[in-house]
Amino acid sequence: MNGFDADYFDGRSSRCHPVRATVEGTRLTVAGGELALEFGRDEVRVLPTVGHTPIRMALPDGGLLVASDAAAVDESLGIPAQAGLARRLESHSRAIVFALAGVVAGGWAVYLYAIPAMADRVARSIPAASEAALGPDTLAAVDAVLFTPSKLAPEVSAPIAEDFRGLVASAGLPPSTRLEFRESKVLGPNAVALPGGIVIVTDSLVGLVERRELAAVLAHELGHVHERHGARALLRGSLRALVSAAVMGDLGALASLAGSTPAWLLQASYSRDFEDEADAFALDLLRRAGRSPSDFAAALRRLGKAREIDPDSDTHSYWSTHPGLAERIRRAEEAR
Amino acid sequence: MNEVLPAGTVRHAFRFEGDAREYFGIWIVNLFLTMITLGLYSPWAKVRKKRYFYGNTWVAGANFDYHGDPVSILKGRLLAFAAFAAYTVVSEFYPRAAYGVLLAAIAASPWLIQRTLRFNAVNSSYRNLRFHFHGGLRDAAVAVWPLALWPILGLLLGADGDVPRTAWHWFALIVPGLAFAASYPRVVGALKRYSVGNAAFGDARFGIDLPYSEMYVIYIAAGIAAFLGLFAIGAVVGLVAIGSPKIGVGLFWLAYLGGIAAFLAYTRSRVANVVFGGTRMAGGVRFVSTLAAGKLAKIYFVNLLAVACTFGLAVPWAVVRTAHYRAEQLALESDGDLDDVLAAIARPVSAAGDQLGEMFDVDLSL
Numbered sequence: 001m002n003g004f005d006a007d008y009f010d011g012r013s014s015r016c017h018p019v020r021a022t023v024e025g026t027r028l029t030v031a032g033g034e035l036a037l038e039f040g041r042d043e044v045r046v047l048p049t050v051g052h053t054p055i056r057m058a059l060p061d062g063g064l065l066v067a068s069d070a071a072a073v074d075e076s077l078g079i080p081a082q083a084g085l086a087r088r089l090e091s092h093s094r095a096i097v098f099a100l101a102g103v104v105a106g107g108w109a110v111y112l113y114a115i116p117a118m119a120d121r122v123a124r125s126i127p128a129a130s131e132a133a134l135g136p137d138t139l140a141a142v143d144a145v146l147f148t149p150s151k152l153a154p155e156v157s158a159p160i161a162e163d164f165r166g167l168v169a170s171a172g173l174p175p176s177t178r179l180e181f182r183e184s185k186v187l188g189p190n191a192v193a194l195p196g197g198i199v200i201v202t203d204s205l206v207g208l209v210e211r212r213e214l215a216a217v218l219a220h221e222l223g224h225v226h227e228r229h230g231a232r233a234l235l236r237g238s239l240r241a242l243v244s245a246a247v248m249g250d251l252g253a254l255a256s257l258a259g260s261t262p263a264w265l266l267q268a269s270y271s272r273d274f275e276d277e278a279d280a281f282a283l284d285l286l287r288r289a290g291r292s293p294s295d296f297a298a299a300l301r302r303l304g305k306a307r308e309i310d311p312d313s314d315t316h317s318y319w320s321t322h323p324g325l326a327e328r329i330r331r332a333e334e335a336r
Numbered sequence: 337m338n339e340v341l342p343a344g345t346v347r348h349a350f351r352f353e354g355d356a357r358e359y360f361g362i363w364i365v366n367l368f369l370t371m372i373t374l375g376l377y378s379p380w381a382k383v384r385k386k387r388y389f390y391g392n393t394w395v396a397g398a399n400f401d402y403h404g405d406p407v408s409i410l411k412g413r414l415l416a417f418a419a420f421a422a423y424t425v426v427s428e429f430y431p432r433a434a435y436g437v438l439l440a441a442i443a444a445s446p447w448l449i450q451r452t453l454r455f456n457a458v459n460s461s462y463r464n465l466r467f468h469f470h471g472g473l474r475d476a477a478v479a480v481w482p483l484a485l486w487p488i489l490g491l492l493l494g495a496d497g498d499v500p501r502t503a504w505h506w507f508a509l510i511v512p513g514l515a516f517a518a519s520y521p522r523v524v525g526a527l528k529r530y531s532v533g534n535a536a537f538g539d540a541r542f543g544i545d546l547p548y549s550e551m552y553v554i555y556i557a558a559g560i561a562a563f564l565g566l567f568a569i570g571a572v573v574g575l576v577a578i579g580s581p582k583i584g585v586g587l588f589w590l591a592y593l594g595g596i597a598a599f600l601a602y603t604r605s606r607v608a609n610v611v612f613g614g615t616r617m618a619g620g621v622r623f624v625s626t627l628a629a630g631k632l633a634k635i636y637f638v639n640l641l642a643v644a645c646t647f648g649l650a651v652p653w654a655v656v657r658t659a660h661y662r663a664e665q666l667a668l669e670s671d672g673d674l675d676d677v678l679a680a681i682a683r684p685v686s687a688a689g690d691q692l693g694e695m696f697d698v699d700l701s702l
Contacts, residue, residue, distance in 0.1 A: 007398065009464030014538060015679035016398060016463060050384050051358045053391030053399065064464040066398070086384055089365045096361045099368035100649075106371045107647070242420070244648070 002076030006067040119235035135196025150181035163215040170289040193221040195230025213299035223281030283335040297332035352663035354392040356653040363652040379409035404459040435487040446476035471534030479526035482519030521551035540618040540681040554606045601633035619677040622669045
């Protein structure tokens with residue numbers, strides 16, 4: 001005679017009846033205290049379990065049998081628990097290792113390739129006018145934290161603005177693309193492209209490089225504008241946040257925040273392909289505008305010296321936004 | 337626990353029996369299937385996860401069970417995903433419209449909150465009896481309406497996404513923010529009152545005694561501590577960063593995680609203790625929650641570090657250890673034998689709630 005110990009819950013009250021379930025032929029009897037029930041063995045449904053939670057059996061009277069001795073239930077009842085695909089995968093360590101490998105590889109591919117590709121497609125479908133509307137807001141935001149007004153005399157800035165207009169025309173960019181002069185203690189000698197086609201150049205950069213070298217740096221920034229790097233970076237960031245939130249949703253908002261921190265640190269490094277694209281664009285634009293790509297190499301050399309990085313060495317700071325300086329200079333020189 | 341209970345009082349501690357290694361298998365298979373189905377499997381994954389956590393949570397000799405229908409959850413998720421995507425795009429590209437989107441979300445929230453609470457209650461069971469939720473739409477709206485002050489004031493004062501430059505800009509930015517901060521503890525309290533006070537286990541209703549002042553005490557203390565903490569962290573990290581920017585960045589990251597862990601641990605543990613402490617069930621059953629903010633903060637901080645350093649693979653370990661701690665700090669108390677009290681609870685005559693899950697029901701908790 002086969003049997004197992006279980007708790008019986010009738011489904012009409014929350015009373016717990018400790019019972020002994022016994023299987024004889026095709027009959028299942030459930031007995032304990034004043035309780036004595038009998039069912040057909042085939043009428044019992046063994047519910048799917050997750051992990052090592054107790055076995056649950058739904059009875060035709062709406063009652064529930066809960067037993068912890070899975071082996072005894074299996075042996076006496078002989079009805080397999082309903083098991084889905086997930087249950088079968090979870091109970092094989094090889095399947096778990098396979099799933100882990102799949103998730104790691106898939107996560108890698110999604111993070112590095114699928115998200116950028118998707119973000120770029122969306123960015124290209126956004127009308128230029130919508131992106132241009134972002135410009136003033138972004139400018140006000142960076143003005144508040146990064147910049148102070150420029151102290152350049154008009155006779156210094158006017159020729160630079162003229163070079164800029166020439167480059168914009170050669171690049172075939174909309175005339176709304178504009179140049180702003182600012183000074184920044186934080187950024188030092190630098191140039192920045194904002195979404196919506198606003199290029200900012202700092203006074204210290206104007207003081208550091210020659211006029212034609214500055215034009216080469218502006219060409220690089222116009223590369224960011226032309227390739228819509230601002231909007232693409234924004235969208236990549238949003239999509240990455242969405243995916244991390246989905247994966248780590250388990251841990252709630254907490255983990256999404258932690259997950260977003262490394263992403264924020266990586267932000268500087270994933271802009272590297274953007275820098276390469278902007279470089280290639282700049283070298284091409286300089287040639288088309290009748291200038292020399294070597295101006296760009298010269299500008300990079302000067303910037304490198306100003307940042308106390310040896311332009312001929314390959315070492316670069318992880319947080320530097322312009323890594324691999326030597327490589328970039330080499331490419332600019334070869335472009336001749 | 338060394339606490340001496342009054343004579344006749346019986347205490348049953350909750351227990352979580354989940355295992356990090358076992359849950360890792362469930363979690364990674366869930367993630368894998370979700371990935372290869374481009375997210376469509378996620379409701380099934382959620383149900384498996386919930387069944388694992390419910391099934392491993394024990395009190396008074398029995399465990400819980402979850403019965404949610406993945407298809408209902410899928411409907412809710414598609415809705416939530418569309419809304420979130422719309423919000424993200426709108427707020428990135430049209431910062432001025434963000435208040436409008438926020439207002440629409442708040443207008444829809446009573447319905448979403450009520451549906452979600454009912455879905456979760458009706459699909460949870462203990463001892464083969466379902467939970468129920470009797471809260472109405474009106475009460476949900478009454479609970480959340482102060483949140484609408486924030487965007488309404490923002491729109492009225494003409495605040496836009498711009499960085500403030502004039503005094504008026506600052507005023508337009510700060511007043512709605514202050515209104516939000518001032519109403520937030522009340523809204524949290526009102527939502528707890530709504531969700532617990534309208535819940536039932538079988539025919540046994542839950543009741544809650546939760547003064548809003550307790551919520552204000554918690555959030556004001558947390559706000560002051562966060563403010564002072566930010567200054568202290570800023571000063572220390574700033575000094576270190578002058579010496580070595582790299583160590584400064586590393587330290588900033590650690591301080592950032594620690595700050596989040598401490599803030600969430602403090603508010604969550606205090607709110608949970610107060611809410612459970614004020615909860616009663618018909619038949620004189622009380623809840624006792626003894627979460628310690630410091631202990632929980634340590635758990636959260638280690639969780640965050642582990643999750644960040646493993647690119648998320650430590651999530652199962654983190655959630656299981658958190659569940660262990662939360663369960664072991666929660667207990668049921670009754671005068672006299674709890675089994676007798678529980679045995680008296682029956683299924684309500686009209687069990688209409690059981691069928692509600694079949695209708696258009698959503699579960700929005702992501």
